[in-house]
Amino acid sequence: MxxxxxxxxxxxxxxxxxxxxxxxxxxxxxxxxxxxxELGKQGWHGSIRRLAKVLHVCSSTMNDIINRxxxxxxxxIANGFIISNLHRDLPPKEEPKTPAxxxxxx
Numbered sequence: 001m002x003x004x005x006x007x008x009x010x011x012x013x014x015x016x017x018x019x020x021x022x023x024x025x026x027x028x029x030x031x032x033x034x035x036x037x038e039l040g041k042q043g044w045h046g047s048i049r050r051l052a053k054v055l056h057v058c059s060s061t062m063n064d065i066i067n068r069x070x071x072x073x074x075x076x077i078a079n080g081f082i083i084s085n086l087h088r089d090l091p092p093k094e095e096p097k098t099p100a101x102x103x104x105x106x
Contacts, residue, residue: 007032017074022057026065027074029055031084043083051082 009028017024029051034043044051052062066082069075076083 019068022061023065023068026051026055026057026062027069027084030069030075030082031086034084043081045081 007029009024013019013024013028013031014021017027019027030044033039035041048062048066049059051066052059055062057065066075066077070077074085076085
């Protein structure tokens with residue numbers, strides 16, 4: 001059975017990469033696969049046609065997206081894998097602060 005996987009479009013991807021939403025979604029998917037501990041941090045391994053099918057984009061559009069991402073240095077293709085060149089950790093979750101109890105009687 002295949003492992004389940006989800007990916008996140010993070011705010012820096014939208015704000016700093018200057019890409020269309022479709023391009024950001026493809027990058028976020030590849031970036032998620034590249035950085036997934038559970039999936040071995042390998043990136044996308046498969047055809048661009050299969051990637052297009054998984055992300056519900058036509059093959060020619062996916063070719064264009066992959067070319068744009070590669071030209072801008074956001075991804076690279078090596079040994080049959082499409083790998084993200086960028087990685088940013090999500091900010092650490094802050095523990096909720098417990099209000100200090102102030103008792104004037106003590």
